[in-house]
Amino acid sequence: MMTSSYLSIPAPYQPFEMINDPGTHSCRYTMKASDLTMMRYLQDLHQAETPAPVAQTPKYHTGRLPNSRAQDGKPRLMLMGQKRSGKSSISSVVFHKLPPSETLYLETTTHITKYSVHSILDFAIYDLPGHINYLDDAYDDEATFGEVDAVIWVIDAQDEYLDAINALNRTVLILQSRFPTINVEVFVHKVDGLSEDYKSDTFRDIIQRVQDELSDAGYDNAPVSFYQTSIFDDSIFEAFSKVIQKLIPQLPTLESLLNSLCSNCRIEKAYLFDVLSKIYIATDTSPTDIGSYEICSGYIDVVVDISEIYGWDRPTENGHTADEDTEDGMQDGESLITMEKKGNNYLYLREINKYLALICLMGEDSNSEKKVLIDYNVGVFKEALSKIFPGA
Numbered sequence: 001m002m003t004s005s006y007l008s009i010p011a012p013y014q015p016f017e018m019i020n021d022p023g024t025h026s027c028r029y030t031m032k033a034s035d036l037t038m039m040r041y042l043q044d045l046h047q048a049e050t051p052a053p054v055a056q057t058p059k060y061h062t063g064r065l066p067n068s069r070a071q072d073g074k075p076r077l078m079l080m081g082q083k084r085s086g087k088s089s090i091s092s093v094v095f096h097k098l099p100p101s102e103t104l105y106l107e108t109t110t111h112i113t114k115y116s117v118h119s120i121l122d123f124a125i126y127d128l129p130g131h132i133n134y135l136d137d138a139y140d141d142e143a144t145f146g147e148v149d150a151v152i153w154v155i156d157a158q159d160e161y162l163d164a165i166n167a168l169n170r171t172v173l174i175l176q177s178r179f180p181t182i183n184v185e186v187f188v189h190k191v192d193g194l195s196e197d198y199k200s201d202t203f204r205d206i207i208q209r210v211q212d213e214l215s216d217a218g219y220d221n222a223p224v225s226f227y228q229t230s231i232f233d234d235s236i237f238e239a240f241s242k243v244i245q246k247l248i249p250q251l252p253t254l255e256s257l258l259n260s261l262c263s264n265c266r267i268e269k270a271y272l273f274d275v276l277s278k279i280y281i282a283t284d285t286s287p288t289d290i291g292s293y294e295i296c297s298g299y300i301d302v303v304v305d306i307s308e309i310y311g312w313d314r315p316t317e318n319g320h321t322a323d324e325d326t327e328d329g330m331q332d333g334e335s336l337i338t339m340e341k342k343g344n345n346y347l348y349l350r351e352i353n354k355y356l357a358l359i360c361l362m363g364e365d366s367n368s369e370k371k372v373l374i375d376y377n378v379g380v381f382k383e384a385l386s387k388i389f390p391g392a
């Protein structure tokens with residue numbers, strides 16, 4: 001991979017495309033329909049901010065956070081599962097950047113541990129000790145689950161998992177009867193040590209056992225999803241991204257903005273990343289594959305490392321920077337990287353605000369000569385985001 005990375009270069013703000021006119025041997029500038037489409041999105045945003053009401057009840061609640069007693073819009077997630085299934089390792093790797101190999105030395109969790117994540121969407125993760133049965137009569141369900149938006153149930157796929165499934169089934173049935181709005185996210189974890197065949201057999205078996213139990217109890221449409229995860233690759237970040245996305249009320253708006261950006265700028269895939277956690281809070285609706293996520297997340301690692309050396313203070317809300325010597329015009333970090341093996345393809349990164357970065361895998365016909373136009377459309381996208389997340 002050859003890099004042509006130019007961090008810290010201010011993005012030109014150019015709404016026009018230069019068109020060569022062969023008849024007159026002259027150039028003219030024209031505003032493209034694509035720009036107008038993005039403009040229209042921007043103008044419609046005040047309506048788009050709240051998802052349109054749907055006739056049928058959605059399968060998942062999409063961020064209205066019905067359990068939040070505090071009404072602060074902050075999602076609360078709970079990590080549950082048998083002891084040694086990998087709960088603390090997951091939160092340490094994803095949110096504290098602990099190298100996966102060092103999770104070997106993590107001590108058993110003895111009390112509920114809270115991790116607060118400060119991002120575009122502040123959220124809290126509670127790590128529950130695996131040896132305590134919270135469904136026991138000694139525990140108050142309302143106090144434990146009353147404010148939770150999603151339960152992440154971790155199953156160790158390398159271990160005997162029948163007990164874990166029984167405990168999960170009991171929990172899901174109680175949640176369905178008492179807290180039906182809580183999303184249950186099952187992480188079939190530690191799949192790194194399994195052969196491909198055994199991995200997919202185990203995954204299918206776990207899904208089947210949970211679904212059978214649910215449909216026997218009459219809950220055919222329970223909000224339960226399954227993921228194969230491991231802390232030794234990007235699968236844990238991908239799974240967490242999908243869990244968090246379900247709790248973002250603005251997701252439909254973000255997706256339609258990204259779709260529009262992709263079609264107007266011939267982008268193959270666009271991700272909106274929370275830079276520090278490497279969780280993507282939205283992507284366009286074209287099919288996702290772990291390969292493109294891995295390329296983008298690797299790119300973020302490189303950019304974060306370089307920014308630690310060459311970065312600058314971002315302007316605060318009143319437009320001043322903590323370090324007033326910062327050059328004028330350096331508002332957004334941006335970077336391009338060329339992937340030699342993939343012909344003309346390149347990756348485009350643009351900082352959106354102090355938490356978010358947009359990363360795009362550009363399509364074949366979107367060569368870097370069109371960068372001015374892409375910059376312009378990304379500028380419009382960024383403006384739209386500042387309306388969706390005011391104050392970010």
Ligand SMILES: Nc1nc2c(ncn2[C@@H]2O[C@H](COP(=O)(O)OP(=O)(O)OP(=O)(O)O)[C@@H](O)[C@H]2O)c(=O)[nH]1
Pocket residue numbers: 081082083084085086087088089090102103104105106107108109110128129130131189190191192193229230231232
């Ligand atoms: N192979 C493999 N091992 C993992 C993975 N995730 C965690 N582990 C290992 O699993 C062991 C238990 O991990 P913990 O995170 O302490 O488990 P826990 O669920 O928090 O355990 P309790 O605190 O007892 O509830 C550690 O030795 C980790 O290194 C994974 O994805 N793959």
